[in-house]
Amino acid sequence: MRKVSSDQKNNIDQLTYKTTNVWDSGFAKKDIMDFSEKYKLFLDKAKTEREFVKESVILAEQKGFKNIDELDVSKLNPGDKVYRVVKNKLMLLAVIGKKPAEEGVRIVGAHVDAPRFDIKPNPLYESTDMVFLKTHYYGGIKKYQWVAIPLALHGVIVKADGTVVEVNVGEDENDPVFTITDLLPHLAKDQYEKKLNEAFKAEDMNALIGSEPLEDKDIKERFKKNILALLNQKYGIVEEDLISSELELVPAFKARDVGFDRSMVGAYGQDDRVCAYPALIAITEITDPEYTAVCYLTDKEEIGSVGNTGAESMALENFIADLCAMTTNGQYSDRLVRNSLSRSKMLSADVNAAFDPNYEGTHDKMNAGYLGKGVAILKYSGSRGKSGASDASAEFLNEVRRLLNENNIPWHITELGAVDKGGGGTIAMMIANLGVDVIDVGVPLLSMHSPFEIASKADIYATYKAYHVFLK
Numbered sequence: 388m389r390k391v392s393s394d395q396k397n398n399i400d401q402l403t404y405k406t407t408n409v410w411d412s413g414f415a416k417k418d419i420m421d422f423s424e425k426y427k428l429f430l431d432k433a434k435t436e437r438e439f440v441k442e443s444v445i446l447a448e449q450k451g452f453k454n455i456d457e458l459d460v461s462k463l464n465p466g467d468k469v470y471r472v473v474k475n476k477l478m479l480l481a482v483i484g485k486k487p488a489e490e491g492v493r494i495v496g497a498h499v500d501a502p503r504f505d506i507k508p509n510p511l512y513e514s515t516d517m518v519f520l521k522t523h524y525y526g527g528i529k530k531y532q533w534v535a536i537p538l539a540l541h542g543v544i545v546k547a548d549g550t551v552v553e554v555n556v557g558e559d560e561n562d563p564v565f566t567i568t569d570l571l572p573h574l575a576k577d578q579y580e581k582k583l584n585e586a587f588k589a590e591d592m593n594a595l596i597g598s599e600p601l602e603d604k605d606i607k608e609r610f611k612k613n614i615l616a617l618l619n620q621k622y623g624i625v626e627e628d629l630i631s632s633e634l635e636l637v638p639a640f641k642a643r644d645v646g647f648d649r650s651m652v653g654a655y656g657q658d659d660r661v662c663a664y665p666a667l668i669a670i671t672e673i674t675d676p677e678y679t680a681v682c683y684l685t686d687k688e689e690i691g692s693v694g695n696t697g698a699e700s701m702a703l704e705n706f707i708a709d710l711c712a713m714t715t716n717g718q719y720s721d722r723l724v725r726n727s728l729s730r731s732k733m734l735s736a737d738v739n740a741a742f743d744p745n746y747e748g749t750h751d752k753m754n755a756g757y758l759g760k761g762v763a764i765l766k767y768s769g770s771r772g773k774s775g776a777s778d779a780s781a782e783f784l785n786e787v788r789r790l791l792n793e794n795n796i797p798w799h800i801t802e803l804g805a806v807d808k809g810g811g812g813t814i815a816m817m818i819a820n821l822g823v824d825v826i827d828v829g830v831p832l833l834s835m836h837s838p839f840e841i842a843s844k845a846d847i848y849a850t851y852k853a854y855h856v857f858l859k
């Protein structure tokens with residue numbers, strides 16, 4: 388057996404991998420708490436992808452970013468700040484580096500959509516003197532969590548003449564709210580006996596929006612028509628206009644501090660705004676990067692990153708093509724874009740499934756995300772035998788690890804959960820397909836995809852620091 392002298396004991400101890408709780412690290416508590424105050428205010432204003440993009444544009448313009456599609460110059464210089472919005476739901480921001488974009492860029496990419504209930508295209512009906520909106524859930528939800536809570540309605544209605552009406556009802560404390568009802572326990576005998584995933588049927592999850600009729604009893608559907616009259620009065624719309632709308636029901640409550648010590652944030656939609664917001668703040672604070680810094684805020688991640696506002700779209704390539712064209716000293720060619728992508732590096736900024744001691748057995752504790760242990764690095768996601776995983780290389784993981792260590796930012800290595808317990812993915816795989824080195828780096832969450840997700844304020848701050856040093 389190897390003998391260890393007393394002076395060797397310390398050295399031996401240094402051989403082991405250890406994690407640090409962020410509260411024990413060098414960050415000032417005030418910085419941690421102040422960051423989350425601003426984060427909570429932003430969350431309350433940005434409950435949908437459109438709202439997040441809208442608020443991000445306001446912030447970016449305050450910080451000197453210019454719309455790349457409205458520039459009157461064809462050349463970008465180091466330090467220039469530009470942004471692009473695609474279809475009001477996806478956003479890209481860049482701070483031009485000292486090196487031309489063809490030498491690669493540094494990207495932090497997050498998503499700004501979140502699980503919710505969308506309103507169906509033809510949604511309005513009355514039943515037993517009550518009025519409802521039919522819904523279609525969006526993303527992976529546990530349906531039972533969304534009944535019997537106050538819901539707010541956010542979104543847009545495009546009228547026949549093309550004008551866009553913005554809807555936001557349920558956020559002001561004087562606003563009405565809406566709700567999807569649940570059955571009383573007294574009559575829930577049959578419901579109790581159903582499996583959790585069968586107890587609530589999607590087609591029965593209709594939102595209650597009214598119960599007062601028009602006065603004239605001769606009018607058919609006078610409860611529904613009363614709501615239509617109110618909608619017409621408020622928004623100037625008719626029922627057919629609802630067909631060209633995007634309306635989302637989201638929890639009506641605000642982001643709150645959680646715990647006597649106020650150490651956590653509880654809010655709707657923290658997946659993935661708890662990464663998107665730190666990424667946004669980080670890029671607005673970058674001034675003179677070596678490599679062009681890019682923040683990528685995508686939509687549709689919760690349904691597979693599809694469509695022209697998802698990470699599978701051409702949005703990133705098109706943006707990098709423009710950056711290459713506007714920073715190259717030579718002639719622009721398609722090759723510059725391909726070179727840029729294969730030399731680029733990205734942190735896929737998405738949340739991590741934190742270990743919950745009330746639900747033992749879901750994680751391998753040696754490879755789990757934990758609340759408070761700082762930035763969660765996820766080498767790969769996927770399910771079963773790493774199916775569908777974007778598996779970051781050991782070399783790139785090491786670069787990220789070294790960067791965080793050099794900057795004293797607490798981090799820990801994680802898996803999505805125990806092997807064969809489930810699985811999932813992020814936008815990492817779509818961007819990795821382009822040749823970019825990508826790894827998932829984000830905030831561990833409790834109650835992910837529920838109406839009230841929990842994050843540690845210390846982790847949020849550590850993650851912001853991590854994105855900042857990566858882009859810098």
Ligand code: MN
Nearest residue numbers: 658659737738
């Ligand atoms: Mn996510």
Ligand code: MN
Nearest residue numbers: 658659689836
């Ligand atoms: Mn998600």
